[in-house]
Amino acid sequence: MSALSWALSTHTEHACQPSAVRMSDSQDRIAACNGGDDVPVITQPTTRGGLRVYKIVVLGDGGVGKSAVTLQFVSHRFLNYHDPTIEDSYQKQAVIDGEAALLDILDTAGQVRDSYVEFTAMREQYMRCGEGFMICYSVTDRHSFQETMEYRKLISRVRANEDIPLVLVGNKYDLQQQRKVTTEEGKALAEELGCPFYETSAALRQFVDDAFFSLVRQIRAKERSRNSHRKRSRWWRIRSIFAFIFRRKQRHALHYSP
Numbered sequence: 330m331s332a333l334s335w336a337l338s339t340h341t342e343h344a345c346q347p348s349a350v351r352m353s354d355s356q357d358r359i360a361a362c363n364g365g366d367d368v369p370v371i372t373q374p375t376t377r378g379g380l381r382v383y384k385i386v387v388l389g390d391g392g393v394g395k396s397a398v399t400l401q402f403v404s405h406r407f408l409n410y411h412d413p414t415i416e417d418s419y420q421k422q423a424v425i426d427g428e429a430a431l432l433d434i435l436d437t438a439g440q441v442r443d444s445y446v447e448f449t450a451m452r453e454q455y456m457r458c459g460e461g462f463m464i465c466y467s468v469t470d471r472h473s474f475q476e477t478m479e480y481r482k483l484i485s486r487v488r489a490n491e492d493i494p495l496v497l498v499g500n501k502y503d504l505q506q507q508r509k510v511t512t513e514e515g516k517a518l519a520e521e522l523g524c525p526f527y528e529t530s531a532a533l534r535q536f537v538d539d540a541f542f543s544l545v546r547q548i549r550a551k552e553r554s555r556n557s558h559r560k561r562s563r564w565w566r567i568r569s570i571f572a573f574i575f576r577r578k579q580r581h582a583l584h585y586s587p
């Protein structure tokens with residue numbers, strides 16, 4: 330599935346996820362994006378059969394374990410070989426904090442991004458449409474750690490001035506002997522990025538769910554705060570209309586009082 334169809338649809342064609350939900354082709358395609366540069370990107374949460382769909386994008390350098398983490402989350406399997414990804418999407422239904430969710434995950438290619446010239450239309454599309462981003466590095470690969478900031482910049486390039494749900498993942502933490510990035514360094518970077526941090530092991534299936542769930546929680550929190558802001562502003566509008574009418578009536582009464 331291309332980034333474009335992932336962005337515009339709620340279904341997946343991927344065949345290898347027993348515990349994942351597979352969606353039919355005829356299902357609704359509620360576009361969650363718009364094209365403007367300076368307007369909020371997500372206009373409407375995507376739903377299917379009343380189930381909220383959360384669009385998650387997994388980013389990070391090649392070989393850090395993006396596919397392994399995603400596959401562990403979706404189908405409880407460990408991918409013990411490196412098959413460079415072009416682009417795959419998966420769906421997984423989960424109950425998070427008592428509320429059902431459908432995670433629509435785009436596993437991206439660990440591209441080497443020498444410059445912004447490489448920022449293709451395809452990549453731009455998923456950057457626009459992702460609601461939450463998982464930026465991965467490997468604790469055994471210092472370069473992948475240094476690159477995480479670049480991925481953050483790529484997101485900001487498309488989603489400037491937006492509060493983006495983000496999680497930083499240091500994968501392969503089972504490989505302690507080969508560790509090149511300390512936990513403290515990971516924590517410090519997460520603090521700088523202002524996001525939660527997990528050291529995961531796709532091999533041992535540790536903290537994998539936590540990382541994905543934390544993204545859904547952030548998306549929900551963002552939505553709640555947006556809704557309450559909307560409610561408040563609606564209430565303020567109504568209140569000011571009544572205040573205006575009341576003031577006019579008072580002025581009128583004063584004017585005509587004997």
Ligand SMILES: Nc1nc2c(ncn2[C@@H]2O[C@H](COP(=O)(O)OP(=O)(O)OP(=O)(O)O)[C@@H](O)[C@H]2O)c(=O)[nH]1
Binds near residue numbers: 391
């Ligand atoms: N020991 C260990 N190996 C891992 C872990 N996660 C991934 N690997 C291995 O690392 C290699 C790369 O994993 P992938 O999931 O294919 O990496 P990727 O980030 O998807 O790579 P690209 O698709 O090329 O971007 C594979 O051989 C995996 O088996 C982990 O948590 N622990």
Ligand SMILES: [Mg+2]
Binds near residue numbers: 396413
């Ligand atoms: Mg991959």
